[in-house]
Every structure is written in C-alpha cells, then in structure tokens.
Amino acid sequence: MPATSKKMIILEKVDSTNNYAMALVQKAEAISGQGVFAMEQTAGRGRRGKTWKSQGGENVILTINNQMHWLRVQQQFQLSVAVALGCFDLLSEYIKENIKIKWPNDIFVNDRKAGGILIENVIKGNLWQWAVIGIGLNINQENFDRGIKAISLKQVTGINYDVVELAHELIQTVTSRISQLESGKFTSLLSQYNENLFCRNKVVKLKKDNIVFETQIKKISSTGELITKDVVERRFRFDEVQWQGV
Template sequence: MYDPCVKTLFIGKKIIYLPTCHSTNDIAAELVRKENLSEGTLVITDSQTAGRGQRGASWVTSQGQNFTFSLILRPTFLAPGEQFLLSQAISLGVRDFVSSITEDIQIKWPNDLYINDFKLGGILIESTWQGARMAHAVVGIGLNINQTHFESSIGSVTKGTPQRATSLRLETGQCFELAAQLPHLLQALEHTYLRLRGGRYEAIRNDYQSALLGYGEKRLFRGKDGRIFEGTVTGVTALGKLCIRHADGVQLEYDIKEVEWLWPDQYSSQETP
C-alpha cells in the first residue's frame, strides 16, 4: 500500500493502489473518462501483466520489485506543437530522482532512462485532445528498482537475460523500500511539471539535451530500410524528432518509427558502411 504524498502540492495526493492489473495506463485512461479525477491522481500496481512501452513493446516487471504506475495530468496549456515538452519534463523528473541515488543516468530518446547503456526505465504518454487543447495525459512510468533478473522482452546482456536492463539495486548494491522512495520520485516529477506549467520551455529543452544519451557522440543506428549506419546525435527538434548527423555530414531528422538505436556489443564496426 502507498499513502497519499504529503510532500507535493497535487501529484500523488490521490493514489489508487491495485495489487495486480493488466495495465495502469489503460485503467487510468478508463477512470479519467468515467470520473472527474483530479490532476495528479496516481494509479500504481505491484504487478502489471500487460504493460507496454514504445514501438508496441511489452513492459514486464517482477511483482513488488519496481515502480509501475500511471499519472493523470491535465496540461491544457500546451499547444499541439508543444506536446513533446511534456515528455521532456517527465523524463527530466525521473532523471532527477535517479540522480539523487546514483550517477551516470541519461535519457535515451525519446523518453527511456539508461545507466551506462543499460535500461533502467521507460515512459509512455498517451494524450487525449479536444480540438486544439490537450484534455488530459496519462503518463505511464516503469522504473526498475529492486529487480535483479530480467526475462521476456526486457533483459540485459550482462546484468540479466536476454537483452539490456538494469535496476537501482544492480547499480548500487542497495535494496530500496518502494513506499519510502515514491514521495521523492513524485516530488521530482512535480518540480519539473511545474517548471513546464510556468512556461520554462527553453530551459526544459536545454536540460533535456544535456541529459541526452549519445549527444555529440558517434553511435550506431538502423534505419527503417534495415540499413545500419553511424551517426552523431545533435539534438531533438521541438516536435520530438531525433537529429542525427551522418558520416557524410548530412543531418536528418527521425521519427520514433524511422530509426532504431543499436549498441556496440551487438554489431561490430565492420558491419557499418
């Protein structure tokens, strides 16, 4: 069980706790349609059976080991062309929380959290619009805290199986009490959201770029045509597209479905053109 957060103004003041559920995002979206839930309401579970992430990937978590929750926000102040700012602000809030515990946390475009090229968590934001106004956003957050072994669609080549994942416990050697850490995470999220609500758009964009994994570095990518290429991340557009400068000096912008991030231990340099 989780108590309402006393350290925030509105985020986490109402907490809906479910021991297990299929998807906190789906439940939060259904509740916000049926009820006039206040901004900052949190739907949190110990076990999510049908969670999802970017690109339609599933998000599987060990029961009672990690944070799996959805937050209801009403960023009605954002114009359609500004909606990526919400993703940036939320990513920075999670980054700030993790930074208070361990170092080397970065944001992998568009909104995953990585430590030393291993995935710590992810964010999935699903928005509902009424004309040119965002009526509400359901912000799903999954953050690996105490899990030490990973299966199915999340894992790690060295810290678990079979892909790339890590947790705060694997990084620090400490076991964390989730109920004690949740207020600190909610405080960090509220702080960056209030910056967004206060119009600090440029500062948020700059902070996001500074935290961006691979910024200014040569990295490997796969385009939607299957071709592997080397490029340098130069930033993100206001609409949320990733900017990559190719080896020939040409800079292109990529949508989430147009480029896949690759890792040095997956492909040798001989495979790049």
C-alpha cells in the same frame, strides 16, 4: 479495494496502470497530479506495441494523470522532456553519475535500460485535455530476461528500496518538472535534457527503412526530432529510426 489518497492510488495487481488511469479520466474521476501505482502489472506495455515486463513488488510501476489544457496538442514533446527530467531527478537522488535520457522515451544507467515512459493522451478537437503518463523504473529487480540490457537501482547501489516510497517521490519530481514547463521554462528544460542525452556526440548505429547506418548524435530539437550528423545533418521523427545494438 485499492488504497487511495489524493496523491496516489495503490493497487496490488492490475493489467496496466495506464489502463486504470485512463478509465478514471473517461469516468471523470481523475485528479490532476494523482498517481496510480501497482505492485504487480500483468499486461504492461511500452511504445510501438512492446510489452513491459516487471517482477511483482520489485519496481516502480506508476501512471500519473495530468490535465493539459495549458499546452497545445502540437507541443506534446515538451511534456516528454519534463517527464524524462523528473525520472532523471529521482535517480539522481540515489546515484550521481551515468544517468542518461535515451531518445525518445527511455532512462539509461551505465548504458543499460533503467526505465521507460509511455504517455497516452486524451484530445478533443484541438484541445489536449489529459495526459496519462506511464513510467516504469527498475528498482530492486536483479534478474532480467536474457538478451535484455537492463539494470536496476539496487544493482548500482547494493541497497534495497521501498518502491511505494519511491513512487511518491517520483510523483513529486515529475509534477515539479511539469510545473516548470507550465511556467514557461521549456527552453531551460530542453537544455538540461540535451545535456544528459544518451550517446550525445557519439557515433551510433541507427536503422531506417531496413538500412543500418552510422551517424553522430548531436541533440534533440524543440519539436522532438533527433538531430545527427555524418556527411550531412539529419533529422528524424519518433519511430522513423530504431537504435541498433543498445
């Protein structure tokens, strides 16, 4: 049986914390703000069908269920901003520099991937009922698959961490940012998001329709579009472009 509290369910092993959390929503057993944490995840996934691999017991593998009746379906990106800042806040408690938010859903430290976010939604008609917020953060893992530019908190600080305790802290930082969003502070949140945007004002390579091009990252719009500039200003939606070489 999982260890269960109002704030977090702790599982030894699960296919996906998002699957487990979504099942709670579908059975009307979900508690808004409650996390589902797993020591080991056998079928973790990221955006665009990618898999999320994590060594058992080494990292934070967490999903937070949150009721979303107060935000319109068209405002889904606003939640992404709040969640990314919640992840940023947690890491900022332990390291003080080189933490960046990589559009649209990654957390980078020292130009390497330290975590990722996958938000799945329950929408009925025009009503956004629940967000199932999946977060993976590399904490104590030191060996990653070849070819993956990843980094963990331990690799930066040299310290081994209690991943369950960090999961509790992450629930607090993420739900705090969501509360700020609910209280109408999105403009401030977006400003902080852009202040910490990965590669802001740098020229990067992106790929669209099998064409690779160089452009300068400027900011993210209030609707979640990536705004860049080269000979002209460009705007890109989620999944319209892919990063190259990062």
